[in-house]
Amino acid sequence: MSRKSAERKFNYTADEHQRELVSLLKQFSYGHHLDTVFRDFVEMAALAISNRVDRAQYDAREKRYMEIVGKYKPEEVKRFPAMFAALTGTFEVRVQGMLDGSGVGLTDVLGETYMMLGISNDRCGQFFTPYAVSKLMAGLLGGDVAARADAQGFARVQEPACGAGGMIIATAEAFHEAGVNYQQALHATCVDIDECCVHMAYVQLSLLNVAAMVVHGNTLSMQVWGHWYTPAHVLGGWNQKLKMRRAWDALRGLLDGGERDELEGDGGVPVPPPVVELVVEPEPETAQVALHEHADVAVLERPVDVVDTAGLADMFEEAVGAQPHANAFFEIVDQLALF
Template identity: 30%
Template sequence: MASPQIDVDEIVETLEQIRQRGHSAHTVFRDWVNLMLFALQDRDDPYLEIVDDYRERGDMAHPDGQRSVDLFAKAFGQLQERMAATDADVLGAVYEEYGLSSDAFGQHFTPHTVCETMAKIAGVGDENDTEDRQTVLDPACGSSRMLLVAGRKQPDALFVGQDKDPLCARMTASNCCFLNLDAYVIQGDSLTVEFQRAWQTLYSSLGGSVRELDDEEVEELHEWVTDAFENTVEGDNQPSPAQGTDTGAEERTPRVGMSVPSEQASLGAFEGSD
């Protein structure tokens, strides 16, 4: 079940209206996450491909405000309202609750209270004995719940999340953007150090931004993560799921491009979808 402190019934009801038009719960949730992520990146072509698929199913016959794209946008607004009220992983809670009706889901994430305890044990947010920027790493991040808890405690840190599930990676990228964190999100198996895709989110005073890295940047990120891990092991300081290495800031930051225009994660991201 969803975390008891997060009420996601309103969001689930909105998504359910779309599902009842002949879609599976998993497809609706996947498309919703992709639409949000594409909109936040200003990627019109893949965004419109998803919208067109719903149009082809007679969706335009519904009145304004009741079309599937309108309901997706409504669910996005409800998500933002709940995140503003709880400062928690509402997206993951929706995934858990909505997935109860689908055989294609089947994942349940670490409870928020346990994430709070793990972050405390790992020392996230504690005073540093050096001037180096703190790095927070979760090699099996799911919907990013652990990273979001750490982000509240240490918002100036650099966050790195990895998950082999493509949907989880996209949820994490969206969440890190929503909560305005500097982060790298990797889709791939952390046990084999496999990187398939990656996203970068950046903090700004106007709100978070997100972009997908190109192949060359993914390779640079892969080299940085591999080097950081090897340096940590050689220093007899085993890495933990929440606490990164204690190397210099330049050594801990990959050389991927950092000049991304910041955009507020808002309902405006869905404008122009008609």
């Protein structure tokens, strides 16, 4: 998307909070490069969120936070909390719009703002996928994946070049449209080589209460420089859930060698319960809005008929499985972050 196209889209779709965010950013332009201010803002927001839940990395991240603050005058520093409040406000508007069906749904707020301001690295080929395209792609796969998540406890999504997290946001919206609570049934592992993108993705997924590990790394060279856990990941105990899922997948892989059918025929292999049990209303015609235990974001939970089909999700998994390099990288990420 060109800058002019991004500006037209922004003028048409931005809410008052997003406009306030851009206005506050531009107030720095007299003494700072806009690119630097934006990068500092998203990093400070990421550091502030992380330091509320990830005590293991607190000292280094608090030091980095104070280094960034030291670059600005006291009156300028006061704008950063105001910008974060504006960003939070726009997500509140969009989540509420998703819930009430008013037509104002989720979007890649920071990615769109980044492109609209013209501070992306065009020379390196840095262009974010328009959210409409991400939503279309998520919609093609989301129903099958969400149904499996509802049946199995949760689904994992792995994004090797996440940008600002637009594809994961679109997947969360697809889960909602399929009647599945993404705050309980979705876990994302996101990777990007650009540290600014890592911070943007982390902040947005944190505000949407998506359980995720956001990794600063390179999926091609298989290097990992850092990782960020969203509050939903930490408070939801997802490290343990992912370890349990890995153990179960390993056991299932052993049984799939032929012993599984034999033992199941004798009734000798009990099927373990789902890692996460989703709460659904007992009557199909009812639906209610509920708050996640550790979230300030309301989500809509409603029942969904789970059908065990070999659909687009199977095709997607087979395609990913055919790329051993990507699988090996995410295996490294899991080993570094979970164990």
